[in-house]
Amino acid sequence: MSLEPDAREVNSRLPHDIERTIFETAIFMHPTCAPSLLQTARRVQSWIEPLVFKTLVLSGRNVDAHLWAALFTKPPAFFAQHTRHVFVGKGLPDDDVQLVVSRCAAAESFVFEAKWRPTTFPDIWRLPQLQRLTLSFRLVRIAAVPGPGSGPAILPNLTHLTLYPAHQTDAESTGRYLAFLAALPRLTHLCVCMVQDEGFLHHILNQCPRLQVLLHVFDAGMYTREDYIRDMAALHDPRCVLLDLTRHYLDWTEWALQDWRLAAAGGVELLARAARFVAGKNGSPEGRLEFLWEDPHRPPEDSDALPVGESVDGASV
Template sequence: MSVTVQSSPLEPRLPQDLERRIFEIAAMDRPVSIPKLMLVAWRAKDWLEPLLYRVVFLGSSHIRNRGYCRTFGLPTFKEATLKDRPPACFQRVKHLFIGAGLDDSEAEGWLAACPNIINLFIQFSSTPLLRVLNALHGVRCLTIDVCAICGTDIPHILFLAVTHLELLELSTIHREDAVRLSQNLALIPHLTHIALNPNLDRMVSHAALAADTRLQCIAFLWSSPYALGDTSPLLNDARFVCIQQSMEHHLDYRTDWLRGAVGGDDYWALADTFIAARRAGKVERGRYNICDTDNPEEWKGEGG
């Protein structure tokens, strides 16, 4: 004899939109718990699965990945994840970090599977992957090897929506490449923020950067305080800032990227805050060196 238990029509129920909001708040507060929350009900799975795949961080080793992701309560992914999840899952990826530990075929697989990325960090020479990268047309925040924009056919589709561009020096560029680099930066239609890693400050024309009125932030990333030459046009440019980046695990560039991916303040936000404070006279007009460990609250009372 089977007994069917039916819920009473008088049983209290939350409106479904409120129930969904509660699940989403719980999921965003602790993303690593999303797989368990998805088991509550089919509707919870439908609501939360897009959040599970929103940020994908792939680095040199799964153990290290797990350490970085744990800091932000994010789930970790392996290359095998591409094979055991339906393709629709990866269309929900918005933030993708590809570290130097992946080989070209693994990186190509992830890039091809995630067509809707808006924030991409790719940490190796991108030349072999330009075909796949050109399938991405919505990337707004991009970190990539400088060789990607030293060619003669820029702008690639990849750059059409980019507003924030960080360039890495992972491959050698020659003098003619440096000239083309400055020219090609001007062809990225929506660029407002540019960041150059060490040595690239000597490859890009300071005069060209200073003359580009679209730019709201010109950042040099360095491991120590930076000294501009007395003749550099950036010396009195209110948009220029040099950011000394920390080397500690809990403050390094991977952590900074993850912080920005989950909605926190990354180095771009720090630079914008400093530039605004300097324009408002809250810091000395001639100061351009800051550190990624600085507290922006201190700038409010510095004066200038």
């Protein structure tokens, strides 16, 4: 019996360029289907792998087996070539996170979940293309940041940084925060969350000469809305923006994840929207020092959690 396919069967197949478009569209619209689509055929795998691995969400409890195997089996150059955005969730051992960092050497954005509590922080300081970084104040405190004179500038292309809770006000912690910020040669957009120290905000503005936007996001509690407004008003700086995200419950990790997803997809994320607010008020002499901002895309007032997207525990590639 001949193993040659029937001529009618061959002619009934879609052209490869149309097939490829279908699979690429499926990945874009339904990213959680990626692992199963990778098993479809070798040609499909070659088409969609660069898309699948461009943006990685890694959480210790639910990292997809195919993804985790790829981190260990694919050549290091594969992730350096294709991966641009990485979210690191809680539950990953320190060594595994360092492996991810070393594999994704050309990443443009990294987010380290607020609840991730490693004993050591991975060596991200020489990533040449990293432009956006989100991490907690705690991680800055434990990080071994290379000091001046120890080599090339750290994170030479980092322009956007978000530091989320919890900020500590003791002198040692403040010194670590400021040394880290001062060491970033191209930092232009900074978001800090729930800083209850007016003096620290003053130091940021003084030590970051390239800074264009200082966005302060808060969820009021014992330190009230009026306290945050008072501290920001004392700065008298047109670069300052204050955003009230007070909720019954605000999940900082979910908030950061959704904003990171938006930026990775080419959307107008939080710091870009804040920059537009700063640019708009700078065009009005009487409004230059206004800082209270009502972000039109912030979570709705009556929500206990962020309204869109999956939770980080359900995230996948």
